Amino acid sequence: MSILVIAEHDNSELHVSTLNTVTAATQMGDDVHVLVAGSGAGDVAAQAAKVSGVGKVVHADADHYKDAVTTELSDLIVGLAGDYSHIVAGATTTGKDLMPRVAALLDSAQISDIIAVDSADTFKRPIYAGNAIATVQNADAKKVITVRPTGFDAAATDGSAEVATVEASAENGSTKVVGRELTVSERPDLGAASIVVSGGRGVGSAENFKIIEGLADKLGAAVGASRAAVDAGYVPNDYQVGQTGKVVAPNLYVAVGISGAIQHLAGMKDSKVIVAINKDEEAPIFQVADYGLVADLFEAVPEMVSQL
Amino acid sequence: MKILVPVKRVIDAYVSIRVKSDGSGVDTNNVKMSLNPFCEIALEEAIRLKEAGTASEVVLVSVGSGDIDTVIRSGLAMGADRAIRVDAEDDLEPLAIAKILKHVVEQEEAGLVITGKQSIDGDNNQTGQMLSALLDWPQATFASEVALDGSDAKVTREIDGGLETVALSLPAVVTTDLRLNEPRYPTLPNIMKAKKKPLDVIALADTGVDATKRNTVVNVSPPEERSAGIMVESVEQLIDKLKNEAKVI
Ligand SMILES: Cc1cc2nc3c(=O)[nH]c(=O)nc-3n(C[C@H](O)[C@H](O)[C@H](O)COP(=O)(O)OP(=O)(O)OC[C@H]3O[C@@H](n4cnc5c(N)ncnc54)[C@H](O)[C@@H]3O)c2cc1C
Numbered sequence: 184m185s186i187l188v189i190a191e192h193d194n195s196e197l198h199v200s201t202l203n204t205v206t207a208a209t210q211m212g213d214d215v216h217v218l219v220a221g222s223g224a225g226d227v228a229a230q231a232a233k234v235s236g237v238g239k240v241v242h243a244d245a246d247h248y249k250d251a252v253t254t255e256l257s258d259l260i261v262g263l264a265g266d267y268s269h270i271v272a273g274a275t276t277t278g279k280d281l282m283p284r285v286a287a288l289l290d291s292a293q294i295s296d297i298i299a300v301d302s303a304d305t306f307k308r309p310i311y312a313g314n315a316i317a318t319v320q321n322a323d324a325k326k327v328i329t330v331r332p333t334g335f336d337a338a339a340t341d342g343s344a345e346v347a348t349v350e351a352s353a354e355n356g357s358t359k360v361v362g363r364e365l366t367v368s369e370r371p372d373l374g375a376a377s378i379v380v381s382g383g384r385g386v387g388s389a390e391n392f393k394i395i396e397g398l399a400d401k402l403g404a405a406v407g408a409s410r411a412a413v414d415a416g417y418v419p420n421d422y423q424v425g426q427t428g429k430v431v432a433p434n435l436y437v438a439v440g441i442s443g444a445i446q447h448l449a450g451m452k453d454s455k456v457i458v459a460i461n462k463d464e465e466a467p468i469f470q471v472a473d474y475g476l477v478a479d480l481f482e483a484v485p486e487m488v489s490q491l
Numbered sequence: 492m493k494i495l496v497p498v499k500r501v502i503d504a505y506v507s508i509r510v511k512s513d514g515s516g517v518d519t520n521n522v523k524m525s526l527n528p529f530c531e532i533a534l535e536e537a538i539r540l541k542e543a544g545t546a547s548e549v550v551l552v553s554v555g556s557g558d559i560d561t562v563i564r565s566g567l568a569m570g571a572d573r574a575i576r577v578d579a580e581d582d583l584e585p586l587a588i589a590k591i592l593k594h595v596v597e598q599e600e601a602g603l604v605i606t607g608k609q610s611i612d613g614d615n616n617q618t619g620q621m622l623s624a625l626l627d628w629p630q631a632t633f634a635s636e637v638a639l640d641g642s643d644a645k646v647t648r649e650i651d652g653g654l655e656t657v658a659l660s661l662p663a664v665v666t667t668d669l670r671l672n673e674p675r676y677p678t679l680p681n682i683m684k685a686k687k688k689p690l691d692v693i694a695l696a697d698t699g700v701d702a703t704k705r706n707t708v709v710n711v712s713p714p715e716e717r718s719a720g721i722m723v724e725s726v727e728q729l730i731d732k733l734k735n736e737a738k739v740i
Contacts, residue, residue, distance in 0.1 A: 283620035473720035
């Protein structure tokens with residue numbers, strides 16, 4: 184049987200996390216299909232058809248798929264599930280919201296946030312904020328899985344799959360999106376950036392966060408933050424890196440004024456190179472840093488910007 | 492309206508966990524156990540809705556052995572009116588928990604379920620969504636704001652791109668994110684009062700749920716350690732290392 188990957192998109196662009204999810208799916212079986220459910224999302228279906236490793240794109244278009252509301256998508260996916268042994272999505276907020284509903288409707292125990300595929304039924308996933316890795320074997324007929332994007336390389340985009348249109352499911356209508364406040368930024372996407380500069384409580388204010396942004400812009404980096412910085416209102420919630428925020432694994436992660444709590448480390452310790460700038464030499468962040476600098480961030484960061 | 496708040500006992504968020512050397516799991520002996528932080532937030536929200544006159548009763552429910560009673564009492568001390576424990580082994584899978592909760596929701600005729608978005612041990616982030624699927628109720632996950640107006644709910648959700656507000660009608664399942672509220676600390680008089688609040692125990696068999704596990708944990712291992720790095724003396728040295736040694740800028 185085939186593998187169905189649920190594409191994430193905004194009706195015009197395929198989200199990068201879907202490329203990582205496809206890579207994971209190809210390790211579960213040979214025949215990978217991608218479902219693009221959206222409203223006027225023909226361009227996304229065309230982009231999905233180009234993803235290497237994809238055998239077929241299944242496209243369903245309806246007004247009620249516009250906002251990727253879980254109660255709408257889950258009905259569609261459950262209707263298509265008969266043909267598939269695995270149903271897979273990225274462990275993004277969209278996938279995390281959607282897939283357990285799909286799993287329960289199919290009476291499957293979901294496997295969340297996998298970072299490795301050992302075989303078609305056995306997967307590795309972090310537990311306890313990444314302080315342990317569990318290898319889990321699942322006995323369900325249909326495996327419902329979310330994939331941690333940083334655990335898998337992005338698939339290439341030199342494929343050419345066919346696009347098949349399927350009928351949309353009836354509108355459920357129970358839940359409507361009535362507003363969105365999305366962070367608009369010229370900077371790279373936090374989840375996919377090759378360099379991330381994050382600030383913590385040590386930065387002290389929203390105003391001071393400009394220092395962090397200045398360094399990020401000099402490096403062409405995305406900006407992240409600790410929970411303390413988000414809670415204090417220095418930056419919006421979607422900047423949060425950690426156990427309950429985003430998981431990132433860039434080539435370079437620069438932690439500024441962040442102490443290094445386990446919940447923060449859970450979101451960044453798989454970065455290739457970690458730099459920590461903190462005035463407290465005892466800060467736990469230095470235990471995971473490749474390069475540590477004990478300094479006042481208000482001096483060190485502007486100095487870095489001027490020297491780069 | 493009655494609000495049901497499913498809660499879980501977990502190893503305290505600030506304890507460094509230890510993986511057992513035989514690879515069978517994480518050591519839970521003699522470590523501090525607490526209410527899962529997201530469940531505390533769920534409970535706080537429910538209590539506030541009761542204080543505002545929107546809810547009539549807050550019922551806490553948890554699934555596990557008698558070992559979890561201490562943590563259930565701490566939830567009663569925060570302000571839940573009563574509690575139900577479904578007596579079962581301590582680490583059932585989210586799907587089984589959701590099925591058990593469905594039974595309790597129907598018995599209690601709850602109008603709203605508020606629960607944490609994930610528990611910080613298994614990090615599954617499944618139970619609330621599964622419960623809403625089984626009940627065929629709408630769901631609003633990762634809530635940072637909940638506004639109720641009669642049976643209409645508006646919930647602001649923390650999503651990857653920022654914030655999203657959804658409208659749905661009750662009954663529904665809401666799961667909480669970190670910024671929904673700051674849970675209160677139980678006061679001493681409330682801790683005393685909690686000892687006398689009802690804690691009913693239901694046998695798993697009475698729920699009619701087959702809780703057989705679908706997942707076998709083959710092995711649990713510690714993550715790869717990062718090898719210790721070096722301390723640099725100056726910004727200049729740092730930039731030099733990043734350019735010439737790590738070659739990342
Ligand atoms: C259930 C749960 C989930 C959580 N999830 C997350 C999560 O996803 N992500 C997350 O980040 N946290 C999370 N946390 C919170 C986490 O435990 C920490 O509280 C948080 O990460 C601390 O943020 P911080 O390092 O910015 O602040 P602090 O711990 O206060 O550290 C501030 C640091 O700044 C340094 N500093 C201060 N001034 C300066 C200066 N002028 N120059 C240089 N250094 C300076 C200090 O030395 C200190 O080390 C979670 C907690 C719980 C309970």
